[in-house]
Amino acid sequence: MHHTDELILHLLKWYDSFGRELPWRQKPKHHRNKKAAIQQVLGNPYFIWLSEIMLQQTTVKTVIPYYNIFVKKWPTISLLAKASLEDILVNWAGLGYYARARNLHKCSRIISMDLNGNFPSSEAELNKLPGIGPYTAAAISAIAFGLPTMAVDVNIERVMARMYAVSQPLPKSKKKLSDLASGFISNERPGDVLQALMDLGATICKPQKPLCDLCPWAWSCRGLVIGSPANLPLKTPKLPIKQRFGYAFWIVRKDGAILLRRRPDNGMLGGMIEVTSSDWLENESMNIETMSYKPCLAEWKKLPGSVIHTFSHFRLNLTVYAAQIDGRKLRGGSWYMREQFNKLALPKLTQKIIEHVDSASQKVS
Numbered sequence: 086m087h088h089t090d091e092l093i094l095h096l097l098k099w100y101d102s103f104g105r106e107l108p109w110r111q112k113p114k115h116h117r118n119k120k121a122a123i124q125q126v127l128g129n130p131y132f133i134w135l136s137e138i139m140l141q142q143t144t145v146k147t148v149i150p151y152y153n154i155f156v157k158k159w160p161t162i163s164l165l166a167k168a169s170l171e172d173i174l175v176n177w178a179g180l181g182y183y184a185r186a187r188n189l190h191k192c193s194r195i196i197s198m199d200l201n202g203n204f205p206s207s208e209a210e211l212n213k214l215p216g217i218g219p220y221t222a223a224a225i226s227a228i229a230f231g232l233p234t235m236a237v238d239v240n241i242e243r244v245m246a247r248m249y250a251v252s253q254p255l256p257k258s259k260k261k262l263s264d265l266a267s268g269f270i271s272n273e274r275p276g277d278v279l280q281a282l283m284d285l286g287a288t289i290c291k292p293q294k295p296l297c298d299l300c301p302w303a304w305s306c307r308g309l310v311i312g313s314p315a316n317l318p319l320k321t322p323k324l325p326i327k328q329r330f331g332y333a334f335w336i337v338r339k340d341g342a343i344l345l346r347r348r349p350d351n352g353m354l355g356g357m358i359e360v361t362s363s364d365w366l367e368n369e370s371m372n373i374e375t376m377s378y379k380p381c382l383a384e385w386k387k388l389p390g391s392v393i394h395t396f397s398h399f400r401l402n403l404t405v406y407a408a409q410i411d412g413r414k415l416r417g418g419s420w421y422m423r424e425q426f427n428k429l430a431l432p433k434l435t436q437k438i439i440e441h442v443d444s445a446s447q448k449v450s
């Protein structure tokens with residue numbers, strides 16, 4: 086038997102017993118006749134697509150509760166397509182990378198209305214849909230349609246780097262690791278092979294402490310032979326994360342309503358609800374008295390401390406000012422009572438500002 090085929094055999098045997106139970110996943114089918122081959126059960130394309138979009142840049146643990154809410158509320162793609170963007174954003178709030186939610190909305194409408202509710206099966210056609218890149222297209226194609234292909238995530242990169250003791254650091258080694266993973270494209274149960282590799286990386290070949298004693302590939306792992314597989318993959322040191330600074334203005338009306346506004350649809354946190362804020366600048370030298378961002382004249386109180394939020398490519402440090410004003414009209418926002426907040430699409434950043442204000446007022450009272 087070819088060495089790769091033997092590795093796949095060991096991997097699938099391990100997966101059939103120890104693969105993760107995930108809400109979007111179909112476990113392989115075992116026959117009553119124990120000698121008959123186990124078959125891949127194709128996943129529901131809608132569930133696979135939804136989970137793969139949510140899993141982009143996000144951990145399985147974080148995704149599961151969101152996924153469960155979405156499939157309960159919108160059990161089919163046609164129901165999701167009928168939902169408003171606002172409703173999708175409210176239910177996505179806290180999951181981050183909100184362009185994903187906007188693309189989810191667009192994509193559901195294209196599939197439901199233009200494609201009669203049917204997902205295309207080929208990677209090329211999937212790749213044309215909003216929010217679906219090469220990785221997600223390959224994952225849907227293999228898992229939901231059983232087509233032989235490979236989608237290489239960070240887990241699979243790590244397994245390949247260790248199995249083949251790849252000494253070139255990431256990100257330069259990406260192509261090499263992807264080529265190595267492509268060697269495991271299988272005509273038999275391609276989706277299960279892919280999910281087994283993902284699981285091997287996530288549960289056994291873990292980033293810090295790989296559990297080599299439990300690994301179905303330990304007998305063939307070059308990283309284990311040369312020692313210290315945990316040091317692989319090597320990584321080119323990252324540049325320090327950039328800092329951004331800004332101000333948020335917590336404006337309370339006499340009746341207790343808070344002024345909030347909707348961010349523009351395009352761009353960061355697009356379509357989400359925020360506290361009135363300044364631009365996010367590279368230096369901290371702005372001054373509350375001179376800055377042009379003040380939304381209105383008021384007795385502004387600077388709250389102690391600041392709100393720190395890390396985005397993928399910079400860390401934001403927000404100073405929060407609070408003021409109470411009378412019932413006068415202000416442009417660029419709407420007033421909400423606190424009990425309405427749970428119906429709004431509040432991203433993590435807005436939630437942190439609210440917590441910051443609450444903790445400051447508890448200290449005062």
Ligand code: SF4
Pocket residue numbers: 244247248289290291295296297300301302303306307308309314315
């Ligand atoms: S033997 Fe260890 S390092 Fe090698 S693939 Fe398995 S878990 Fe990873």
